[in-house]
Structures are given as structure tokens and as C-alpha cells.
Amino acid sequence: MNTKVTIAGVELKNPVMTASGTFGSGQEFSEMTDLNKLGAVVTKGVSSVPWPGNPTPRIAEVYGGMLNAIGLQNPGIDVFIERDIPFLQDYSCKKIVNVCGKTVEEYLAVVERLNDQPIDMMEINVSCPNVKEGALAFGQDARVLEDVTKKIKAVAKKPIIMKLSPNVTNIKEMGLAAEAGGANAVSLINTLMGMKIDINRKKFVLANKTGGFSGPAVKPVAVRMVYDVAHTVKIPVIGMGGIATAEDAIEFMMAGATAISVGTMNFVDPETTSKIADGIEQFMKDKGIEDINDIIGCVE
Amino acid sequence: MNTKVTIAGVELKNPVMTASGTFGSGQEFSEMTDLNKLGAVVTKGVSSVPWPGNPTPRIAEVYGGMLNAIGLQNPGIDVFIERDIPFLQDYSCKKIVNVCGKTVEEYLAVVERLNDQPIDMMEINVSCPNVKEGALAFGQDARVLEDVTKKIKAVAKKPIIMKLSPNVTNIKEMGLAAEAGGANAVSLINTLMGMKIDINRKKFVLANKTGGFSGPAVKPVAVRMVYDVAHTVKIPVIGMGGIATAEDAIEFMMAGATAISVGTMNFVDPETTSKIADGIEQFMKDKGIEDINDIIGCVE
Amino acid sequence: MSKRKEEATVYSQEMLTDGIYSLWIETSMASQAKAGQFIGVFTGDGTKLLARPISICDVKSDENLLRMVYRVSGGGTDLISKLKKGDKVSVIGVLGNGYEKAACGYNEESSNCELIPLNKSLEGKKVIVIGGGIGIPPMLLAAKSLQCEKVMVLGYANKNTFLKDEFDKLGQVYISTDDGSLGTKGTVIDAIKENGVSGDVIFACGPMPMLRGIKAYAKEHGMKAYISLEERMACGVGACLGCVTKTVNKDHHTHVNNTRICVEGPVFDSEVVDI
Amino acid sequence: MSKRKEEATVYSQEMLTDGIYSLWIETSMASQAKAGQFIGVFTGDGTKLLARPISICDVKSDENLLRMVYRVSGGGTDLISKLKKGDKVSVIGVLGNGYEKAACGYNEESSNCELIPLNKSLEGKKVIVIGGGIGIPPMLLAAKSLQCEKVMVLGYANKNTFLKDEFDKLGQVYISTDDGSLGTKGTVIDAIKENGVSGDVIFACGPMPMLRGIKAYAKEHGMKAYISLEERMACGVGACLGCVTKTVNKDHHTHVNNTRICVEGPVFDSEVVDI
Ligand SMILES: Cc1cc2nc3c(=O)[nH]c(=O)nc-3n(C[C@H](O)[C@H](O)[C@H](O)COP(=O)(O)OP(=O)(O)OC[C@H]3O[C@@H](n4cnc5c(N)ncnc54)[C@H](O)[C@@H]3O)c2cc1C
Numbered sequence A, B: 001m002n003t004k005v006t007i008a009g010v011e012l013k014n015p016v017m018t019a020s021g022t023f024g025s026g027q028e029f030s031e032m033t034d035l036n037k038l039g040a041v042v043t044k045g046v047s048s049v050p051w052p053g054n055p056t057p058r059i060a061e062v063y064g065g066m067l068n069a070i071g072l073q074n075p076g077i078d079v080f081i082e083r084d085i086p087f088l089q090d091y092s093c094k095k096i097v098n099v100c101g102k103t104v105e106e107y108l109a110v111v112e113r114l115n116d117q118p119i120d121m122m123e124i125n126v127s128c129p130n131v132k133e134g135a136l137a138f139g140q141d142a143r144v145l146e147d148v149t150k151k152i153k154a155v156a157k158k159p160i161i162m163k164l165s166p167n168v169t170n171i172k173e174m175g176l177a178a179e180a181g182g183a184n185a186v187s188l189i190n191t192l193m194g195m196k197i198d199i200n201r202k203k204f205v206l207a208n209k210t211g212g213f214s215g216p217a218v219k220p221v222a223v224r225m226v227y228d229v230a231h232t233v234k235i236p237v238i239g240m241g242g243i244a245t246a247e248d249a250i251e252f253m254m255a256g257a258t259a260i261s262v263g264t265m266n267f268v269d270p271e272t273t274s275k276i277a278d279g280i281e282q283f284m285k286d287k288g289i290e291d292i293n294d295i296i297g298c299v300e
Numbered sequence C, D: 001m002s003k004r005k006e007e008a009t010v011y012s013q014e015m016l017t018d019g020i021y022s023l024w025i026e027t028s029m030a031s032q033a034k035a036g037q038f039i040g041v042f043t044g045d046g047t048k049l050l051a052r053p054i055s056i057c058d059v060k061s062d063e064n065l066l067r068m069v070y071r072v073s074g075g076g077t078d079l080i081s082k083l084k085k086g087d088k089v090s091v092i093g094v095l096g097n098g099y100e101k102a103a104c105g106y107n108e109e110s111s112n113c114e115l116i117p118l119n120k121s122l123e124g125k126k127v128i129v130i131g132g133g134i135g136i137p138p139m140l141l142a143a144k145s146l147q148c149e150k151v152m153v154l155g156y157a158n159k160n161t162f163l164k165d166e167f168d169k170l171g172q173v174y175i176s177t178d179d180g181s182l183g184t185k186g187t188v189i190d191a192i193k194e195n196g197v198s199g200d201v202i203f204a205c206g207p208m209p210m211l212r213g214i215k216a217y218a219k220e221h222g223m224k225a226y227i228s229l230e231e232r233m234a235c236g237v238g239a240c241l242g243c244v245t246k247t248v249n250k251d252h253h254t255h256v257n258n259t260r261i262c263v264e265g266p267v268f269d270s271e272v273v274d275i
């Protein structure tokens, strides 16, 4: 039975990855789940300099999911290279570093620093709804997205995954733009923009007013977008948004995802990823599926 | 204590309405809940001729909500005027008729027929994700939306509510377009586009592949969009998307909605609307709020 | 006959055979329930909001008891199968037309005929009561309600039958099984043929291929067949238009040859629907 | 000391006073739990997915029992309050640093000092143990853990106290109430002043205004104060960066004066945090 999938020439032992920002640098969850069971770890977004993120509260629970407005707090690429990348070297999973920035130059600075690091791919976050400048703006305009992708590809020495925002009218257009810009893969969905109000205090629950909405509640939107993009572009698609079980993961793969990421559910059960990896194998056994690649995009 | 709100000169006894397509013409639920307790009934979308809708299955349940791909099955304006409008005359709630069409001409035909009917407002559905032509396309392009609104306003003799789609990059722009076109109010959100796959059969659960996603799961997206639009346009906003309780309703009103609609939750508890009407009054009592209008947009 | 949502109390629950459960609930709806009607059962889980349509399998009106027999086929029925005596369960009902209304052509909204009591309209006739798989449960109340001559044909997957004993008490029962481990190997139609079963009217519920077979069989034999259909439902009360089936003629609600199973059905004259 | 998610069993639950519950659970985490640490309690409801952080109020290590005392303040704690003996409840833990680690400046990740056993570092000192409102429960285990001299100051809303008897057994207890219905009318600081309470170190947990007052009081009196903070949490293990508090100096994780309450806290040297 083959559970391996390949993205941009990088072979993952299985299609199960962690979603950026929900798994720290891998270390935080490493005593609770076996990183060696993962296809890849995708790290928290890293920028050229340390970012303090947004004021608290940054977290709100909503029906079947959560809102976050972390605002990409991160120690910057220096500390990241010194501390977080070395930690991951002890594990057999692939390493994907998520990159954020406020300007194109900032993205490029991080990409250049990562070029010679022992990592496998870079995921470019142009879709975070929680920072004012850059980020989301890049991800909501197809021409800008294509342009940013081109510029990044011009300097990148590792495969580039462009992470798409679901907060757009036409997700196919965004997938095509990333592809046209030379992206090796796209991942989606990042969080939906959401809001919660505390009616007793007449106040926003999040200090940032709005936050990124994630968790099981968003899955139908994510599956639809993954299907749309996977049936439009030729590059591989990494699917995420509300994945909690092996069944969910398979649903995304049938919709066209080559690999899938688990985000919010890591918080609910740190072993979600490893249970999903096992569950996919079980499903293949039960259905007599020899090669996991036969599942990808098989919905009719 | 005042629970009355006014939209385009029409005074509603309270801000609680039904969402189009979830309450039939009012009749279907009339033996299960008291229509006289409602601010307004919004009927299922009606077109110039009968529409058969989409093939079945049209319904899928998802985590905290549902997908529908009814495709606007309706008997057309003739039967509607003959059968459904008369039925509602026995009730003291306001009557809002939801209008759909595949071309601008079709919208106009329905609006003209409704002009002299004993109804209070018309809601124009330019945001249904389940029909191929017209509908959603009108609601995803600001210039088209403004144009359609203008043409409808030119013939309409009742206040016009434009119903906005959440499947857009910039909801503020859409609100502004409706306002610029002369809309008397906007309502939002219509359903998000979603998909569900039956992994055991490798098939879409809905015959239509995609469906409109609604229910409690979508609330954070809806509250965010209602807030954005209400703080951008000057016309009243009618909020909906996942409302299940009086607390939810108040959250939308604090975000800026003048009235609110209940959709999916009518299916889960036919008395949701009347419980919400009571719950809002109780909240006002508990907090010593004299006028419900003081709640509208009060979040800080 | 008004519909409503109500909190019922579980009276008893038992597993009849692997994955098939029998659930008795205490509800005021019991006294109104007619054969072929159904109720919507809520799971109580906020992630599974819609009611599960389940047919009424039996009633004891004087004790306010209503019985459902159902298969665990997903998350919702799985939760329902965990209910224990004394637990509360929300239900909506009574939904649908039932065999009585269907058989006299009565239609709630168009009211274009008067409701003729079932046993009056069937006086002197013989009914073939057919159930297939999880379509068997509603046929129990149907068979019990019929005062005329009747014969029952039940199709199971294999010899792990359920409710068979109870049908046996009501008259002659013929069985078909997919694997031939009991009765006729094959379909209910095979069992009808093999046993030379005859009658004037068919009452049936079961999977779509079976119903199509019955529709064809009835046409061929010049019989009336009343068949119960299934579709995914949201409201159960005719408001959402989720649950339609195609009809041969214009339906009275939308005039587009698409009628609502939850209101105009689930039981239809097989000639009326285009399945 | 590894963290994990585990299915615990409810050993007992009782209401102490209006809306305040005491919950004992059986879990292998009990033997690791230290004063000032907390666990995440899952509601088991798919619409309320995140763990509720609740402090450890007491432990009986040899019986694998761990106690939480909490206030029903929303839907999650309401569900938790419905748990009965024998029910299963998922928990994640043990989370956070606790007073011991905080008091010796030990930090799990930077490990820039060795972990000195609490009672060694406090030998010969006197600790003022302060709890306010729903910040009182963790101070019970804190007070029990301290072998040195100690005095307790508890602030309640009114005379409907909870846990007071248990503190009374551990030494001198002073009370303040918002409405003056018991002890000093006012804050815990008022009670300290009124009763001339003195000490070398403060251990405290309570609402932010109280903690700010204690930080100022400690500074004024040249005392160390270890205070336990609260923030909304998603992961509880340092991965999401949801639960940060501002620090005076660069934090060791992100170097941006924002440290994680769930890992580097919840107990902090009051001089370290910028509250
Ligand atoms: C009028 C009517 C009467 C029925 N009577 C019975 C009965 O007596 N006994 C019995 O075992 N089953 C009966 N069914 C089928 C039963 O409704 C489904 O098996 C049940 O809804 C499945 O729910 P689930 O949560 O277990 O499955 P899931 O697949 O998890 O359900 C997901 C969604 O799909 C819907 N759904 C799934 N399968 C069906 C189906 N076959 N028909 C309609 N909706 C479906 C569910 O209601 C839910 O909304 C009846 C269906 C209808 C329409």
C-alpha cells in the first residue's frame, strides 16, 4: 500500500501536514504527538524581523470553530534559523516554513535567508486577515498575487507554495494567478474573516475586532474552494480548513488535494494528525485502495 | 419599552424576520409558530414563470449547518399572487416578497407585478449560489449590482432591499453599490458556497455539486460582513446568517443590523423566531434598555 | 392534526438485529399518527442540526406510545441509538400524508377530494403489503391498520430478519433475501412470483430499485400501488423544497412536476411520480 | 512531566455556593500537578471545541485525584458543571509553570536556572497567600504546598464564601468582601492593611485590578510577588501564541515583550510582566 504523495518533487511519507500557526515550530507539540508520523510540519509564519502581533484578547471561540487575531507574532528569521529549524532536524517529516511579510521586500528577505537552510519547501502567507499591511492585500488581488509570486520565485531556491485566502470572489482566478507566477503548489484555505461581539459588554471579543475563522465549521467552504482550484490549476493543491478526522482528510483529497493540513483541531486533540494518518490507511485497506494517489480528485 | 424598528418607512413591530426560502410563503410554518409575533415574513424567492429548481439531492447536512441547492424552485409570480399573498393578509406582520430572476428583464417583470400587491417591501435576490445564470453573477460585481439596482428602482413602487452575497472579496463595495443604485436597504448574508463529498460513494452529496452553506456555523462571517456594511452605508442593514438565539440576534443588531432574519434554524425549531422576539425583550428588560434602536450598531 | 415540535420521553430502546434498533417514545403525537407517516427526530447534537426523518412503525394511542424501527446509518442515527429509557428526545411531527390519504387521492392543500377512511375505500379488496430492508418498519403499522384481506411480502438482505414475528401474527408472510438464506432468493417481486401472490392494491416501502420494480409490476398487472419515497429533508413541513420527487403531471404546489415528499408524500400513487 | 490529553473519570462534583462548583477527577496527571498549574477541560460538545483552562485547586496524588473549583461563567463551564460521578471528561495537562518554577525563575525553554524546590527557596521566609474571587481555588494547593510560615488573605464578593473552611485549617486567614458583609470591607489590600499583615513574598491569583494592586504593593514594600494571570487560550501548550501578556523585557520566545501565559506562566514574577 502506498501512502506517499509528491509535491514539487518533495516526497511526503503521507499526505498529512500541520497547518501553519497552529503547531508552533513543531516543538510545542512534540511531546504530545509523534512528528515522525507526519508527512510534513508547516511552521508558524516567520518574518524578517520579530513581530509582536496584536493586542489581546486574540482568541475567541465560536460555534464549531474559533477566531484568532494573533497577528503573526514571531521571533523573526534570525531566531527561527538558530532555534527552530535545528530542532526539526531530528525528525523524518518534511519541513515547510511559512513566510510572512508586510512588503514584497520583507518576503524576499526571509526567502533568501531560508534558501540555504535544511528545509524542504516554503509556504508564502499572502492571506492572513489579521495584519493591516501586506499579507491579505497580496492575496485578494490576482494581478498582485501573480506579481508577488514571480518575485519570490525569482529568488527562491526551494519549491514555493502560495497560501490562498478564501476571502475572495473568485478563488479559481487566485489559483491561476499563483500558477502563472510560477508557484510550485498552492495551499488553501487560510482563515475566513469573522467577528464576535460580547453582547453583555457591547464590545468586540477580539481586541483586533475581526479575526480569522477556522475549525470544523468552515469545512464546506474549504472543500468547495479546494475542488475549484484543483480542477483549474495543474500544480498540486494542499487542502485545509476544518479537518478533524480521516474522513475529512479523504474528502479534501477526493476534491483534489494532494496533501492536507490540520490546524485548529490540533488544539482540540494533539493527536489528530496521527489519528488521521492511521485512519487514511484504514480507509485504503477497507476499500482495497493500493495507492493513495488514486484518491486524489476522484470525486465524480 | 419600544421594540419597533423602521426600514424605508415601514415600521416593524419588532426586528425579527424570516429568511427567504426557509419559511415557504409563511403558510407552511403557520400552524407551528405565530406569524403575528414576527416583525416581517420574507417569502421564498419568486420569478416571472415557474422554476423547477435543481435535481435532488438538494440538501446536505454539515457540521453546525447545512448546504442547500434548491435552485429556487417556485410557482412563478401568477400563482404566488393568487395563492400566497392572500394567505398572508390575515396576519399583522409585514410582508416582504423575495424576487429572483435570470435576467434583468425577469426581475423587472416580477417587480412590476408586485407593485400593486398588498405587500410592504421587495427583497431582490442577486446572490443565490445555486442557479447558473443571473442571480449570483449580479451579486458578485459591484458595477453590475449598482446597475441592476438602478433598473429595479426605476420601476419599483415599494421599498427595495438588495440581498448581498457573502462570496465576494469586498462586501463594503457591494453595499455601497446597492446604495448608489438607490436601494432602500440591504440584507445579508445569503449563503456561502460550499461542497460536501460522500467519500464512500466518491460522489458529491448534492446533485448540483455545490450548495449554499447556512446555519450557526456561518455566523462569524455574517456578523463581520454586517458590521462592515453597516459601518459603510447609510441605508438600513438587515442581518442574517446562523441566527439561532436572541443573543445571536442582538449580536447582529449591535454590529449594525436594524432587523434580523432567521433561516436554517426554523427547520431545527419552528418557534425560533418567536423565542428570539421574546428573548430580545427580556434582554432589554434585564439591561434597562428602553428603545431597541439604542442597540443598533452600539458595539465599540 | 397540527404539526409541532415536542420533547418526547424514551420509553424503551432495544437492538433487534445488528445495527437495527426499535425505539418506543412517549409523545402526544402517538394518537394522531397514521401508517406511512413519519416524524423528524432531533439528535440533540449542535453539529447535527437537522431532524432525521423516521417512519412510524407502530403506535399504542391509549398509552401515547409511538414506535420507530431504524438502521444506524450515520452519525445521527448512531446518537439516537444511544438513547435510554427516560431520556428526552425532541421530535417534530406528525409529518407526511400516510397511506390513507394517499390511497384516496386526498391532498392537504388542494383538498380536491374528501378524506375517505382507508378501510372504507379498501372494502372487499386485497392488499399486498410490501417492505424492503429498512422500508419494512412502516409496513407494520400499515398492515395492522388494514382491516381488509392482506398478504405481506418482506425483503431482507439475509436471514437476520427483524420484525418478522410481528408480521407473522397479522397474516401470511412471504420472505425474499438477497443471499437466499431465507425464503425466495432475490427481490420481493421474485417472492411474489414464486409464491403466486396476488391482490388488488399494493402498499410498499423500500429502496428505490424495489419501488421502481413495484411500479412496473403494478402497471403490468393493472394494480394500484402506493409507494413511500425517501429524500434528504431540511424542514419536513413543505417550506424548504428540499425533498421533491418528480411527478408525471404538474404538481399542485409549484406547477413544475416536482412535488414535496414531506407534505404531498411520502406515500404516492406510483402512477403519479416519475421515479 | 510530559503533557498529554487524557480521558479522566469524574470522582465527585458538588456545588459549593451559588454557581461555584468543586470537581474531583481521577487522572494520572494528579501526581505531577503542582500549585499554580492548570489543566484544560474539554466540554465534549462539538460546538464548544476549545479546552477551558481551570487551575488545580487540590490533589490527592496517591489516589490519582485532582480537584478543580470553578465558576459557571458561560456555556462550557455550564456543561462541565453537569458532569456526574463516573462520567468521562477529557482533559489536557498538566499545563503552565506553577508557583514553584516561577518563584525560582526557572523557565522550561530557556532553562536559564535550575529548578529549586519551592520550600528550599522559601526556607525561613513568610509568604502572604492571596486569592481573589475565582482566583481563590489555586491558592488552596499553593497554601498546602508551602512548608514555611504563611498567612492567607482571601477576597470574596460577599459573605457567601467558598473553600474558607479549608484555608482555615492551614493557618491564619483574613477576609475581605466587596460589600463588607464579612471581614474587611474592600479589597485584599485593604484587609492586609487593616490587619497589619506582613511577609516576605506574595503568592497571588485573582482579577486583574487586584493583581495590579498587589504588584504596586509589592514594589512599594520591596517584596517579591508571584501572580497568576489569565488570558483566552486555544492550545494551552505554547503553539498558537494566543495567550500572551506583555513583559517589561524581551520575552525569550519571540523577543517582542510578549510572553505566553500558558507556558511561561500563568504564574509570573510581578516585576516581569507589564500589566
Ligand atoms: C420519509 C422517510 C422515512 C424514513 N423512515 C426510516 C425508518 O423508518 N427507518 C430508518 O432506518 N430510516 C428511515 N429513513 C431514512 C433515515 O431518515 C436516514 O437513515 C437517516 O436520516 C440517516 O441519518 P444519519 O444521521 O444516521 O446519517 P447521515 O448520513 O450522517 O445523515 C446526514 C444527513 O443526511 C440525511 N440522510 C441520510 N440518509 C438519508 C436517507 N436515506 N433518507 C433521508 N435522509 C437521509 C440525514 O437525515 C441527515 O440530514 C426514512 C427517510 C425518510 C425520508
Ligand SMILES: Cc1cc2nc3c(=O)[nH]c(=O)nc-3n(C[C@H](O)[C@H](O)[C@H](O)COP(=O)(O)OP(=O)(O)OC[C@H]3O[C@@H](n4cnc5c(N)ncnc54)[C@H](O)[C@@H]3O)c2cc1C
Residues within 6 Å of the ligand: A060, A061, D038, D050, D051, D052, D053, D054, D055, D056, D068, D069, D070, D071, D072, D073, D074, D075, D076, D077, D078, D134, D137, D138, D229, D230, D231, D232, D233, D266
Ligand atoms: C490559567 C487559567 C486558570 C483558570 N482557572 C480557573 C479556575 O480555577 N476556576 C475558574 O472558575 N475559572 C478559571 N479560569 C477561567 C476559566 O478558564 C473561564 O471561566 C472558562 O474558560 C469560561 O468558559 P465558559 O465556556 O464557561 O465561558 P464562555 O465565555 O462561553 O467561553 C468562551 C471561550 O472563552 C474562554 N474564556 C472565557 N472566559 C475566560 C477567562 N476568564 N479566562 C480564559 N478563558 C476564558 C473559554 O475558555 C472559551 O474558549 C482560569 C483561566 C486561566 C487562563
Ligand SMILES: Cc1cc2nc3c(=O)[nH]c(=O)nc-3n(C[C@H](O)[C@H](O)[C@H](O)COP(=O)(O)O)c2cc1C
Residues within 6 Å of the ligand: A019, A020, A021, A022, A044, A045, A068, A070, A072, A098, A125, A128, A163, A189, A190, A191, A212, A213, A214, A215, A216, A218, A240, A241, A242, A243, A261, A262, A263, A264, A265, D234, D240
Ligand atoms: C491560531 C492560528 C494561527 C494561525 N497562524 C497562521 C500563520 O501564521 N500563517 C498562515 O499561513 N496561516 C495561519 N493560520 C491559518 C491555518 O494555517 C489554516 O489555514 C486555517 O486555520 C484553516 O485550517 P483549520 O480549520 O484546520 O484550522 C492560523 C490559524 C490559527 C487557528
Ligand SMILES: Cc1cc2nc3c(=O)[nH]c(=O)nc-3n(C[C@H](O)[C@H](O)[C@H](O)COP(=O)(O)O)c2cc1C
Residues within 6 Å of the ligand: B019, B020, B021, B022, B044, B045, B068, B070, B072, B098, B125, B128, B163, B189, B190, B191, B212, B213, B214, B215, B216, B218, B240, B241, B242, B243, B261, B262, B263, B264, B265, C234, C240
Ligand atoms: C433551504 C434554503 C433556501 C433558501 N432560499 C433562498 C431564496 O429563495 N432566496 C434568498 O434570497 N435566499 C434564500 N436562502 C438564503 C437564506 O435566506 C439566508 O440568507 C441564509 O440561509 C443565511 O441565513 P441562516 O444561516 O439563518 O439560514 C435559502 C436558504 C436555505 C437554507
Ligand code: FES
Residues within 6 Å of the ligand: C232, C233, C234, C235, C236, C237, C238, C239, C240, C241, C242, C243, C244, C260, C261, C262, C263
Ligand atoms: S423537507 Fe422541506 S419541503 Fe420537504
Ligand code: FES
Residues within 6 Å of the ligand: D232, D233, D234, D235, D236, D237, D238, D239, D240, D241, D242, D243, D244, D260, D261, D262, D263
Ligand atoms: S494558548 Fe496557545 S500559546 Fe498559550
